Amino acid sequence: MTHPVKVAVTGAAGQIGYSLLFRLASGDLLGPDTPVQLRLLEITPALKALEGVVMELDDCAFPTLHSVEIGDDPREVFDGVNLALLVGARPRTKGMERGDLLEANGAIFTAQGKALNDVAADDVRIGVTGNPANTNALIALSNAPDIPAERFSALTRLDHNRAISQLAARTGSAVADIRRMTIWGNHSATQYPDLFHAEIGGRNAAEVVDDQAWIEDTFIPTVAKRGAAIIEARGASSAASAASATIDAARDWLQGSPEGDWVSMAVRSDGSYGIPEGLVYSYPVTTHDGDWSIVQDLEIDDFSRSRMDATAAELVEERDAVTALGLV
Ligand code: NAX
Secondary structure, eight states: OOOOEEEEEESTTSHHHHHHHHHHHTTTTTOTTSOEEEEEEOOGGGHHHHHHHHHHHHHHTOTTEEEEEEESOHHHHTTTOSEEEEOOOOOOOTTOOHHHHHHHHHHHHHHHHHHHHHHSOTTOEEEEOSSSHHHHHHHHHHTOTTSOGGGEEEOOHHHHHHHHHHHHHHHTOOGGGEEOOEEEBOSSTTOEEEOSSOEETTEEHHHHHOOHHHIIIIIHHHHHTHHHHHHHHHSSOOOHHHHHHHHHHHHHHHHOOOTTOOEEEEEEOOSGGGOOTTOEEEEEEEEETTEEEEOOOOOOOHHHHHHHHHHHHHHHHHHHHHHHTTOO
16 A cells, blocks of 8 residues: 545535545545545534534445545645645525625635645645636635646536537447547536547547537537536436546546547646636646646637637636636
8 A cells, every 4th residue: 555645625515525525535536555535624514414424434444545534624624635626615596696606706715725825735736626616726726826826727527528428429439439528618608518629439520420510509508508407307416427527537637648538627728729828728638647738739610719719708707707806
């Protein structure tokens, strides 16, 4: 067994947490030879429920689970963490305006960014799942000046996985045969799932599909609105699939994307593909040992360009709103 890795999860008593913690503890992220120390953050009223979840973790007797600590103070919970999965966020409730939502989450992600800056391990990686994920990541990284901005990412892997699954169903192909899927932009209804660079068994996916109307009127909206469809069917938002995507994203970030493939991750834009620098924007990236690099030189046609710009414009609006609130 190697040295234990300290993994923080926020919002640990929530729905996603209820799936995520058990997968982390059972070795799904780091494999059977790496013990995991879980550091779980919740708001004070949810600590009792979290104690119950910890009892269940104990009862699983996972050989890879080294220890669990819980708390409501990010400075204690994040102390020395190597990986922080920021899942907890304030959901939009009735009567809440968009500005109120950004402000409520701003308070959470400024405090957590500052705490990570001060107490996390030198090699920390931070993945943001809690919505609005891209802008929450922007707020957190802006409040952590001593942590390189490349250590922050926001989750678009669930959208990426949804896109693969929809494409596999339409073409009758195996998920394992699909590569080079890309989600561009925001984890929101403006995201752009791109089939023009994806491949099925080495063939261009858009050519295999050969139906622009299906791509525009069915594929893109189905992927972009899948979260709402899950709520409609299940009566609750995506949880196990979101936890699974959170694991996929962190695992590939730390251990590397598969040879010949890439993954979608929302990362701080360096201006690639004409996207304003500094936005947390989802790109196709390859990863290696905890670093990522944006896949360069993909040919972008007019259709893709307009979709990529539209989702960037929404992120610019969100950035302007949180800038006006003094959060970044
Ligand atoms: P839940 O409401 O079930 O759980 C959220 C938990 O976060 C609660 O237990 C709450 O007490 C806790 N929390 C709130 N403020 C906190 C703080 N300051 N510190 C620590 N914990 C805090 O939501 P759940 O279904 O688990 O979803 C969590 C977040 O993921 C939501 O923001 C949701 O919108 C987002 N999602 C993001 C997805 C993505 O692909 N990026 C997909 C799934 C999900 O919608």
